[in-house]
Amino acid sequence: MSTALYRIGRWCAAHAWRVLAAWVAVLVAVGTLAGTVGTPLTNQVSIPGTEFERVVERLGTEIPSAAGGFGRVVVESDSGSFTDAQKQAITEAMDTWKTVPHVQRVVDPFAAQQQIDESAQKLADSQEQLADGRAQLESGTAQLADAKGQLAGGEAFLAQLEKTDPDGQATADLRAQVEDGQRQVAEGQQKLDDAREQLLAGEAQYADGKTVADASAGTRLVSEDGRYAVIQVQFDDNAQSIAPEDRALIPEKGDPILEAAGVTPSYSVEITQALEFIGPGEILGLAVALLVLVLVLGSLVAAGLPLLVALLGVGVGLGGAMAATAFIELNSTTPALALMLGLAVGIDYALFIVNRHRANILHGMPLRESVARSVATAGSAVTFAGATVVIALAALVLSGIPILAEMGLVAAVTVAVSVLVAVTVAPAVMRLMGTRIVSRRAWRKAGFATPADASSRPDTAADRPEEHGAWYVGAVTRRPWLTVLGVVALVGVMAVPALDMRLGLPDGGSEPTGSSAYTAYTAVADEFGPGMNGPVVAVAELPAVDGTRTDAQVLDAQASIASALRGVDGVVSVVPFGVSEDKETLAFQVVPSTGPADEGTPATIDGIRGVASLLERHDGVEIGLTGQTVANIEISDRLQGALPFYLTVVVGLSLLILMVVFRSVVVPLVATGGFLLSVVAAFGATVAVHQWGWLGDWFGVTQPGPILSFMPIILIGVLFGLAMDYQMFLVSGMHESRAHGEDARTAVRSGFVHGVKVVTAAAIIMTSVFLGFAFSHLVMVRPIGFGLAVGVLVDAFVVRMTLTPAVMHLLGERAWWMPRWLDRLLPDLDVEGVRLADHLAQEDARTTPAEAADAAEVREPVAPRA
Template sequence: MATLLHRLGRWCARHPWRVVVAWAALLALTLTGMLTLAKPLSNEFSIPGSRFEAVLETLQEEIPEAAGTTGTIVFSTDAPFTAEQEEAVAGAVERWNELPDVTATDPFVAQAEIDSTEDDLADGQAELDDGRAQLEQGEADLEEARQQVADGREQLEAGEAQLEESRAQLEAGRTQLEAAQADLDAQRQQLEAGAAAGMVPPEQAAAARAQLDAGQAQIDAQRQQLEAGEAELAAGEAQLEESRTQLEEAEAQIADGEQELADGRTELEEGEAAVAVGRRMADLTEGFRLVNEDATVAMTQLSVQDAGGLIPPETTEAIQQIGGELVDDGITVTFSKEITDDLNSLLGPGEVLGLVFAGVVLMVMLGTLVAAGLPLLMALVGVGVGLTGALALSTWVDMMSITPVLALMLGLAVGIDYSLFLINRHRQQLRRGMPVRESIALAVGTSGNAVTFAGLTVIIALAALTLTGIPFLGVMGLVAAATVAIAVLVAITLTPAALSLMGDKVLPRKARATLAETRTRLAERAAADEPHHEPEDTTKGWAAIVQRRPWLAILAVLALVAGLGYPTGQLRLGLPDGSSEPDGSSAYLTYDTVREEFGAGANGPIIAVAELDAPVADGETALLEAQADIAEDLAAVDGVVRVLPAGVNDDRDVLAFQVQPEGGPAEASTEDLVHRLSDTVEQIGADHGATIGITGQTVANIDISGQLADALPIYLLVVVGLSLILLLLVFRSIVIPLLATGGFLLSVVAAFGAVVAVYQLGHLSPIFDVHEPGPILSFLPILLIGILFGLAMDYQVFLVSAMREEHVHGTDARTAVVTGFNHSARVVTAAAIIMISVFAGFVWAHLAMVRPIGMGLAIGVLVDAFLVRMTLTPAVMTLLGEKAWWLPRWLDKILPDVDVEGAKLERTVAVAPATGTVDVDPEAPEAPEAQTEPEVSPSR
């Protein structure tokens, strides 16, 4: 590997412009890709397939208007809102609703409806009381009419009986009359026959006829009476029929009255049910307000559908512009973080200040502005290619806003350090008289080899974030790993090319002035076969001080780490909300105002979604009853302030509810509430024939934090195991990997403790602009472990490998600790300070969630570099002596020889200072280590 890198460095030194043009072309290509393909980044944390994601998908499909990305807008005035100001707000709301996919509510109209609820219920109850009285009166009137009809029925039946009796008498009279008429007619016929035959004398016949006529007159009179009776009977029947018709009409009226009463009774029952369910819903929403009691603060929630967790920048700009116009009406308008998040800027003043400080350190160390600017330039090229390339891929890969910021942070830090290691090695070789191009090639083959290995450890640790199974974290790790890989490529290709173009100017002017004299002196020494180096003083330097009192150094380091790390046990994970935004920002003012005026829980409601086994019956009351039944059980859960219906789908079988907790989204009480709801919604759903799930950003944050906490131990085991294997290969020792890994864990504990102390417990909060402590970013522990592991291995490689080289070349173990340390300490110190400066610059980043990451990395690197690697490690290795390098023979035989610092390459390079030539024979046999002293120590 060292030989391959040596050849690469030599080629880059010989063809510098080709390398520069290639990198410029690559940067132009990725920049073009970013400008044409990049899409807006997001601040939405999600884990596909998780509980809250499944519920959210149901909500988006069934009730999309309740599943949009929601932001809060607060209106405030010094005095109660005037009618003109309310009209101005109404106008702004109307204009917001005209924006694509945006839905907003007029808070004053909504509050008026809320305030009228009690009056509406009272009016409804009064109407019910009136209706009940009218119904009772109607029932009394109907009963009276029913009695009258019954009496009429009896009279009708009596009349019918009388008529029937009269009809029978008339029939009997008619029968008798007809019989008498027949008898009379027979007598008359017999009389006329006898008279005609002369059998009856005329006088007797006349008398008989007179009698018959008298009888006929009597019969006729009786017939008239009978006909008169029949006429009376017919009149009676007509009158009876009329009475029957009237009775039937009365009965029909009674039936109609009964139906009207039944309908009235049904309406009354429905009205009573509506008022009752209205009262239940009013009790559930009691205290909910959109305008405060003083009428000086109002809020509305603005929803954007199909936003994918991020309101488009053009939409947020339009929303803020419309709201900003209300200032002319004397209204102050603030927006929540969902509306104000600006994810377009990666660098802020703090980050720039960190880079400036890193430049100062480089200037002090390298002594020339040109040399000091080179590592910064290399780092900027690396992060430029890495970030623009990553953002170009954002059209296909969903990225969070913190993803490029993390890559920027790491890319700058390692990019500066890796180039610095090569530049430092090259400058040292130039000072010893080596020609420029040959020095560049050797620097790439030696220090470049170590840089490649160190970068590989960082890349592996970051790429291992994919093992967590959390997509956004995996993308974050891969983008950062790719940026680190590009930083390594820049260091071993573009840095050699730039050094070749700079020539001797990489050295300070004074050093350049004596360079010819140095080369001449080295040539004379070589001709006289004199040693090229002076004996080293092993009594000076920090390692020598540590060696004098190793136990004191160990105890001091452990005490300092314990002091920094003690808060780690109180670590509580979460995701940022409005409370973590900078004090005085629009997002924080919105969060704080809503908390003060409408309750902390209004900043992060929980969404409950009930999927019913059967649709709700038709009717508004049935729907309200179904909502109230479930909402009352949800409201009964400890920690719930109120429950509001949030929507129903068209099929009426999916109901959504907004559950307002007592505490804010990031408070421990809200986390406890989410766990309680998770345990109880299954039973509540079973009681009401439904399946209930919870979702929303608050639930998402808590669920993601829980899954990240579960993944942390596994990831830590993977990283620790990887650390042991890599260090075993590099140092061929059992103790050194254990010491390095233990030291890494100390650095992690110290970093965690510092972050918890500042950002969760609020210690030194004014200094770090932490105005409201809260839970620690849920993915910060995993990121810190992965990143610090890689960086810790960097310092381990550059410090301890130098000690190992000294030891394998015959120096005793104690002396090798000091000499190896002194060879690498200066450049490692500078590299650590630079890295700390870059990370510390992000402590005051404009993105609030980046700040604790910057703090953790800065403290972690500080502890790891200066306490663990440069103090604890020399102290322990001094106490162990030769035992520090112990390795079983059987293991020594099977382990591959990883020449990290390129010592074998150095032994195959013969430098002729007088002629400026370098001969490289990679196949040359290696001289015995005990008898061969390399001309240039690996890290000198």
Template sequence: MASLLHRLGAFSARRPFAVLLAWVFVLAAAVGGMASLSRPLSNEFEIPHSEFGRVLDELGQEIPQVAGGTGTVVVHSPDGFTADQRRALRDTMTEWEDLPHVTAVLDPFKLQRQLDGSGDQLDRGLRKLTKGQEQYDEGRAQLIGLENWLADHPDDATPALEQQLADGKAQLADAGEQLDSGWATYHAGKTLSDAGDGVSFVSDDGTTALVQVRFDSQTQQLDPAVLERVPETGAALADAGIRADYGQEMTASREVGGPGEVIGVAVAGVVLLVMLGSLVLAGLPLAIALVGVGVSLTLGIATTQWISLQSMAPVLGMMLGLAVGIDYALFIVNRHRHQLAALADESDEPLDEERIRASIALATGTAGSAVVVAGTTVVIALAALAVSGIPTLLQMGMLAAFTVAVTVIVALTLTPALLSLAGRRAIPRRRRTTRSGRARDGWPQRWVGLVTRRPRAATALVTLVMLVLAVPALSMRLGLPDGSSEPQDSTAYRAYERVADDFGPGANGPLLLAAEYDAPVAEADVVAAEAKVARAVLAVDDRVSVLPIGTSDDRRTIAFQVVPAEGPSAESTVELVQGLRRLAAGDEPVHQTSSWLGLQDVIADADPTGDELLGDGVSLGLTGATVANIEVSERLAAALPLYLTMVIGLSLVLLTIVFRSILVPLVATAGFLLSVAASFGAIVAVYQWGWLGALFDVHDPSAVFSFMPTLLIGILFGLAMDYQMFLVSGMHESYVHGKDARTAVRAGFASGARVVAAAALIMVSVFSGFIWAEMTMARSIGFGLAVGVLLDAFLVRMTFTPAVLSLLGDKAWWLPGWLDRLLPNLDVEGAALAQRLERERTESEAPAEEPARELTPVS
């Protein structure tokens, strides 16, 4: 591999303009493809064979009006809505109804009147039933009196009196049946009224109202331009003095870049400038990263012509592409500069172009080999996300892997070309020396000396720090971000907060419940059936209300809205969903902890099992955005152990091949697990517990983004192996060349620590730029990667690893002979390449031999 990369570097160095123009052409073609082929990105998190998807599809066929997406518009008037304001709102709702994909706009004031009117109807019905009951009781008493009189006076009984008694009994029986039916209907209606008591569309003080805009598809599946028409049309409400805020489902940010990312790249540029001491060289890795990201992302977005791409995928690709692009180019540039420094020290004569190009080719062959292995590691780790079985996660992983692969190719071809154009400007200044002429020891020598002198203490201290940081991870909860995670100055956050304040936090994430019957429900029994389901749902904890919202034409499906006690990401909402699942399965008791709805008698008489509360012939299904988010999180959590096992296995196999050792891969993997655990702990402390929330703009702590753990494991594994490669390969090279184990650790560390430290700081800078991104989902990932890289590079790779390898001594590099013969030799350090080049140089400098005399055959 090193020889092949050496030839590639030599070609690029000899023809820099051709290589540069080729990449300019590729970038232009990719941009053109994106401009002509791209389609809007999606916010949908798809899960094949999901329960919520099945229920949603069935509802879409049976009750289409409740199965489509719903957007919430929160309208507010500080002094209450005047007649003119209500008229302006009605006009705007009419305009919303005319928008594409909008199926209905629900008037909140009309809905509130219907809710209030249902209570009045119940009161009137109760009065009518009470009067009817009194008349029934009075008639029954009269018949009983007549029957008793006839029994006491049999001689006075006449056929007319007996017929009157028989007719009265028949009429009383009919009246009793009607009265029983009336009372049953009343109690069912009262149950539904009480069950929906927490539902309202206009706040108690009359200043806030909820407008529901219904679409023909889920909002995540719609073109963002369609959703944006709603707030654009609603801008006219401000002229009437109405404040309108729009829910997250219509306004979630899909921006790929922002000022935070620019600042992160700028900080990375400063680190490069300090390390390389030249604007030209500092700009080179940045150019490599930008070209790699530009080509890969534009090509990836162009594929949206054929496939749906989740909006988070380009953000992840850009985040990772910028970081590894800068780092990979830096590794090659740094190797080239070290070689030029050595050549300059050998001779005071200026270096000619041929020697500079030879150095570029050698740097590409040696450092480029490590870049290929490191990049391949990242690509494989990201491609392995396919084991999750979740298409959205696979999209993220594949686009990020494609970005890394393209960036590796750009680094291996464009970096040599630009270094060739830089020429002598890549030669570093002469190193500072002591009076004796020896190079001064820098911080790498001092640090590794301290670590290897106290290896046990260093190992114990790092392990303790990482385990303490990992403690919060024990309480990690997974979920998808809701409106409370949006920036505080955003309309989505204002809408979320106003709904929570005026209508309860659960109104931000209602559940959709479908009751499916084996046979059609009689029209006269629909209310009773609705009441029976409502009673069953009320037997589950953590709910506020349940309200029927639609019945299919064949009356075999009834849809309900269940409002949780807390917000969509709250732990109690997850428990509510689990309780409703148990209710549907009928395999566990459902415990009733409160009877504030006045249904004590009804529920107390029912056996507390789902089957008996619901009865036979009916099954329940759950769906809706909140249920989908919970199911996505559960599926991701279930796939995490398998993915982590695959990554660990990959780590052991790859590092065994590269370092020809058994213990070095185990040490590297143990360090990786420490880094992952500590990163998870830091994320939970900040985003779930709210520690340092003001610093990281976490105003409403909630569940951790459910995709974050899986993505963090894959990406951090690849990056950790990068640093392992560049640090430990130097140690291995020194050991192979005859140095004792401890000296080899020190020498290898000193040769690679500066570039690894700079690379880590660059990655931390780039990832930190996403902590304050517009897209909420990118924040915790950026934070987790920044913390993970910082801990892994400086505590694990630069402290824990040299300390443990120093303790192990020669044992660290032991490999059974049979395994050594079995494993392929990747020549990552370029030893075979160096031998070949040395042999070619020796042969070229040797005096030419006299050509052999041609022998003439003797006839």
């Protein structure tokens, strides 16, 4: 590997302008494609095969008008309760919103609330009518009984006359009267039976209506004090799939109308959610990274190189991802994750190469040779480290969850591009920068009278490699057992909150305090109940019947289902809101007593599913659940189920890769154990801040709740790759020192002091970038950024710089044990460049005097610039 990278570095340095031009052309090409054929991103999270998606598809087929997503606008009157003028302004705003693209309908809260309020009066009127009907039925029954008595008397008298005077006129007249009376009684009985049947039907319909009304009680769209109202804006598709610029038209058109009338609108997160990648937090993180680069590399010019490499790699990677949206749909979190990782690893990888180049030329190596050697040695480590990150991210495909596979692949491609840019652009730019990559002060400190001119540096004693942190590694290895116990105890305490980890997806309550989405969320929770922020949609499939169901049969089914669902603990109300054309599919809105992210909501959903199962067994009614709350729970369960398998794959991969690199069985076990410690510490810290709310004010956590469902599995994949970076750059130094004849314990200290400076800088840079994303305006990105920032800090400073030297010192030579048969089976990647050094030495030995002169000309230092 090192030999191939040496040739790449030498070629790129020799053709610097061509390399830069080629990458700029690639950047322009992907940028043009992204701007022309790219499609908008989405915030929708889709997992095929889940119940909530199947139910949504069925709802869209059977009741299309009920299938679109909703956004909410909470309006507040500045004058107490809404005035007629304010209601008129709200009506005008709603009419304007109906013209916005993809808006299917806008529900008038005042009209809807009036219908809800009038339904109680209608039920009361119906009850009075039923009472009147019962009284009339009882009166008719009494009258009919009297008529039947009179008829019986007439029939008895007729029977006597027919015996005494069967052919008399009186008998004939009485017979006619009796027959007429029988006909009247029969007609009266029929009318009475019809009235009784109508009364029974009316009573049944009243009972069903009252049942539905009772189940719906508690649902309001206008607050009881008349100050707040909730306007529901229904889209023709899932709200997260609507283009942000279309959703932005809702506040843009509504604010002027409403605010002029003294009405304050607040828009739910479905309407306000934006998709920009870069915010103030991310910019601050990059600023800190630049500051660290200046301190480490000693000049602003040198510090700009890693940033250039990172930005170029991210630009190409993200440009390609955005261009790919012409063929696939990308979630908004996907580019954000790729951006976060691309910036972090791009800066770090370029830093490793630049730092090695600076060290080489400060020790007298010719500039062009130093560029090639830096790419061969540090570039080998960068390639290996980047490969581990790419493999860990690409392995997210194994989760079987499309959005995770999408996020992993896009991020993996971006990291791979960052590695490629680092090993090609970095040597080209270093060649063009010449001696300016080192400050004049650093040249003088290294003994150079003329920068890069070895003849102006008579003192060769300064060729010793830089050493940092000798006191620290001495302290941690002086009492290694105490160090190990201290680290395990510290990480154990940090990991305790992870035992209480709950997974979910963010909602409006996770938005920054004072934002429109947060205000809308809290207003709905306070005035209409927390469950109104995440109602559940229940879709019932009724059993087949002969013919078409009557309206009364539909109402009876609605009443039966609504009553059953309303009886579930934790359900506030059940409102029927849709019937299919064939009257075989019914839709209900089920409002829980708890919010979408509340700890008790999953138990309510389980209770609803239990009742649905009973209805299916007893009545043949199939009920499916959907809605954002149900989707959050199902997605979290699926991701939690995929986590153990993915962790097993990553751990196994870790052991295999590290065995190949370090030619040891024990070192990989130590490295993987440390990686697991970093993971649980990151989990624990994220739970404490984002779920428990500790230090929430510092990190903008306005409403603690479940941890983002994707965070654990993404953090494991990303942190695995980054942990291997630090393991590589520190332990490879120990491995190299041991290969050069030092005993195992001495090699631990010498390898540490040679590599700790650049690893420290890299960890601080990466932490700064991730911490910037911990304050991102994208709610889904915040816990990922925070978890990665903590994970990198713990892994770099606690695990790699503290625990690993202590354990390696304890193990001594046993740390490098490996069976001979296994050593023969595993490939030798020559990450440290040992074979490259031998190869170059053999080439020098075979070089003729004429070739040596040519080589000297090629390797001649670049003349310093004024």
